[in-house]
Amino acid sequence: MATFDVELIDIVKEFESGGARVRAVDRVSVAIEDGEFFALLGPSGCGKTTTLRLIAGFEQPTSGQVLIRGRAMEGIPAYHRPVNTVFQDYALFPHLSVEQNVMFGLEMEGVDKKAARKRAGEALEKVRLPGVGERKPHQLSGGQQQRVALARALVKQPAVLLLDEPLGALDLKLRKSMQYELKALQRDVGITFIYVTHDQEEAITMADRIAVMSEGVMLQVGTPKEIYERPQTHFVADFIGETNFIPGALLGRDADGYGRVKLADGTVIRARLSHALGNAASAVSVAIRPERIGITPLGPPDGSGGRHTPLDDVTVLDAVVTGSQYIGTDTRYTLALGGEAELVARLQNTAERNAALQSGQRVKVYWKDSSATALDH
Amino acid sequence: MLINEGAMGRNRRIRRLGQAGLWLNPMVAYFFLWAPILVLVLFSFNSSRSVASFSGFTLKWYSNILNNVMGAESAFSTAIMLNAFRNSLFVGTVATAISTVLGTMIALAMARGKFPGKRLIDGLLFLPVVIPEITQAISLAIFFKVAFDWFALLSGERVFPGFHTIIAAHVTFNISYVAIVARARLADMNPRLEEAANDLGANPWRAFWRVTFPLILPGVISGALLAFTLSLDDFVITFFTSGVGTTTLPVFVYGLLKLTVTPEVNAISTIMMLISTLLIGISLAMQGRAASRV
Numbered sequence: 001m002a003t004f005d006v007e008l009i010d011i012v013k014e015f016e017s018g019g020a021r022v023r024a025v026d027r028v029s030v031a032i033e034d035g036e037f038f039a040l041l042g043p044s045g046c047g048k049t050t051t052l053r054l055i056a057g058f059e060q061p062t063s064g065q066v067l068i069r070g071r072a073m074e075g076i077p078a079y080h081r082p083v084n085t086v087f088q089d090y091a092l093f094p095h096l097s098v099e100q101n102v103m104f105g106l107e108m109e110g111v112d113k114k115a116a117r118k119r120a121g122e123a124l125e126k127v128r129l130p131g132v133g134e135r136k137p138h139q140l141s142g143g144q145q146q147r148v149a150l151a152r153a154l155v156k157q158p159a160v161l162l163l164d165e166p167l168g169a170l171d172l173k174l175r176k177s178m179q180y181e182l183k184a185l186q187r188d189v190g191i192t193f194i195y196v197t198h199d200q201e202e203a204i205t206m207a208d209r210i211a212v213m214s215e216g217v218m219l220q221v222g223t224p225k226e227i228y229e230r231p232q233t234h235f236v237a238d239f240i241g242e243t244n245f246i247p248g249a250l251l252g253r254d255a256d257g258y259g260r261v262k263l264a265d266g267t268v269i270r271a272r273l274s275h276a277l278g279n280a281a282s283a284v285s286v287a288i289r290p291e292r293i294g295i296t297p298l299g300p301p302d303g304s305g306g307r308h309t310p311l312d313d314v315t316v317l318d319a320v321v322t323g324s325q326y327i328g329t330d331t332r333y334t335l336a337l338g339g340e341a342e343l344v345a346r347l348q349n350t351a352e353r354n355a356a357l358q359s360g361q362r363v364k365v366y367w368k369d370s371s372a373t374a375l376d377h
Numbered sequence: 378m379l380i381n382e383g384a385m386g387r388n389r390r391i392r393r394l395g396q397a398g399l400w401l402n403p404m405v406a407y408f409f410l411w412a413p414i415l416v417l418v419l420f421s422f423n424s425s426r427s428v429a430s431f432s433g434f435t436l437k438w439y440s441n442i443l444n445n446v447m448g449a450e451s452a453f454s455t456a457i458m459l460n461a462f463r464n465s466l467f468v469g470t471v472a473t474a475i476s477t478v479l480g481t482m483i484a485l486a487m488a489r490g491k492f493p494g495k496r497l498i499d500g501l502l503f504l505p506v507v508i509p510e511i512t513q514a515i516s517l518a519i520f521f522k523v524a525f526d527w528f529a530l531l532s533g534e535r536v537f538p539g540f541h542t543i544i545a546a547h548v549t550f551n552i553s554y555v556a557i558v559a560r561a562r563l564a565d566m567n568p569r570l571e572e573a574a575n576d577l578g579a580n581p582w583r584a585f586w587r588v589t590f591p592l593i594l595p596g597v598i599s600g601a602l603l604a605f606t607l608s609l610d611d612f613v614i615t616f617f618t619s620g621v622g623t624t625t626l627p628v629f630v631y632g633l634l635k636l637t638v639t640p641e642v643n644a645i646s647t648i649m650m651l652i653s654t655l656l657i658g659i660s661l662a663m664q665g666r667a668a669s670r671v
Binding site: 077 | 567569570572573574575576577578579580583584587588591592
């Protein structure tokens with residue numbers, strides 16, 4: 001029964017805003033597994049925090065169901081749900097000491113003071129913050145407050161821990177180290193984490209699975225690798241990492257899940273078809289990551305360039321280098337394809353490849369067809 | 378070094394003049410504000426009975442009011458004065474207790490509730506602060522009269538004004554002050570704190586007593602002190618709603634004035650002012666401390 005910790009079934013949440021009804025969450029369905037680190041990723045206002053608040057019980061869905069460990073949560077208030085939240089601004093009780101903050105949830109459960117104090121101490125040790133129990137929250141640094149908020153939620157041993165941009169207020173360096181620590185902590189305690197963030201890098205490095213949201217809709221759910229390498233929509237491809245979009249017209253669909261796309265200059269290339277692409281779609285974008293593109297300079301006229309022998313599963317196109325930018329490990333090239341399409345490619349600066357390509361140089365660009373995805377325009 | 382020393386000196390002079398002006402400005406303003414009160418306090422220590430000149434320091438007027446002496450008049454009684462003071466404390470305490478509970482409840486409803494007409498009620502909260510005191514006093518006097526007439530008609534019993542009417546009247550204006558101060562405090566409070574308490578298993582009742590109330594308590598106490606001070610000081614509304622044997626200290630002082638302004642009246646006024654200032658000082662300090670804690 002309890003294979004899923006949290007299930008959202010066709011959730012809709014509408015808010016009244018100046019007489020108009022605004023849909024903050026639009027028909028979201030997802031099942032989150034026990035022990036999973038699940039990230040809700042999207043720009044601000046995409047509905048990710050509202051989704052979290054629906055699970056916590058701070059908001060009630062307009063329609064649809066929230067199930068926690070198979071139990072319908074309708075009519076169950078926040079204080080009876082087996083979930084705990086780490087708030088974005090931590091929301092530590094300013095009038096209570098750190099220890100009293102951590103003990104608060106246990107006190108509400110009726111745990112006796114001695115046992116509660118012991119468990120609070122253990123929780124503070126778990127988040128590597130021993131010996132500050134007597135202090136008030138405002139006497140701690142932002143990073144320390146963050147740990148107290150974590151300890152306060154974890155001490156309740158919830159089925160699910162909800163985290164609302166918990167690292168948002170920390171500086172970059174601290175954020176990086178907390179990312180690893182949080183991930184290690186999650187493995188250690190084995191509790192399901194639902195983690196709201198607008199930082200795609202954070203989601204990719206920490207999560208087992210990511211749900212990308214935009215305008216209340218859950219566009220794609222998948223592992224970080226799937227999300228990064230197989231984006232199914234223009235928005236997802238664009239939001240996560242850098243992507244080239246080459247406009248084209250879909251000519252036909254092949255049986256192997258690939259499609260033939262005609263580019264502006266008439267060239268026909270093959271690319272994976274997005275599952276989200278409608279059957280009637282004809283105008284598409286071919287999405288390809290900059291690091292998946294290879295470049296070979298055109299060799300001498302005798303054709304000894306080597307690599308650009310046409311292969312079945314490789315796309316090779318003519319291009320002109322329009323600019324280059326040295327960025328340490330890589331060099332970032334901008335290229336012009338035929339038909340005014342622009343392309344960005346990133347080549348690693350290896351020992352063999354230290355001679356930079358020159359602006360205006362004619363080259364061949366190539367990529368494996370499996371690296372390219374045809375998705376909505 | 379080719380710096381124009383003359384220009385530098387001129388700039389420095391102008392800046393010094395500006396500084397002096399900035400200092401002078403509040404001094405003049407405060408002088409207008411405090412000069413009359415200063416005169417009152419000063420003459421409560423004047424050894425001469427005349428207000429024409431200050432002829433030396435004395436505490437005899439203060440000792441007079443405690444020893445049944447008041448100038449040439451023999452009508453003054455320390456016992457009556459102390460009784461009036463006790464009445465003031467009684468009215469102030471009861472009115473403050475009632476208005477603090479009601480005012481805090483209104484503040485909570487305003488800050489957390491969602492109901493139609495909320496903005497109207499919010500605006501009405503400021504009404505007792507802005508409408509003339511005399512208007513409120515007369516309206517209350519008429520209201521009590523009408524209410525008691527109706528009561529007499531229905532039950533056959535005649536009710537007369539007394540402490541209950543003064544207290545009810547004081548509650549009406551005190552509620553606003555308590556609600557406004559407590560409301561400001563609630564507005565400063567992070568609404569996530571109540572959610573965090575709920576999240577950790579506290580139902581709304583426990584969340585209120587464990588989180589919300591301790592955090593707004595400084596505001597509530599501050600509002601209560603303000604209300605108590607206003608009650609102690611109030612003359613107009615008390616005058617219009619009091620009955621027999623309910624003379625409060627300000628009403629008593631007014632009675633003395635009908636005879637003549639004496640240094641003893643100055644002394645009583647000075648003591649009243651000191652008590653009020655002290656209470657308001659504590660109230661402001663509570664608000665300041667509260668603000669720094671959030």
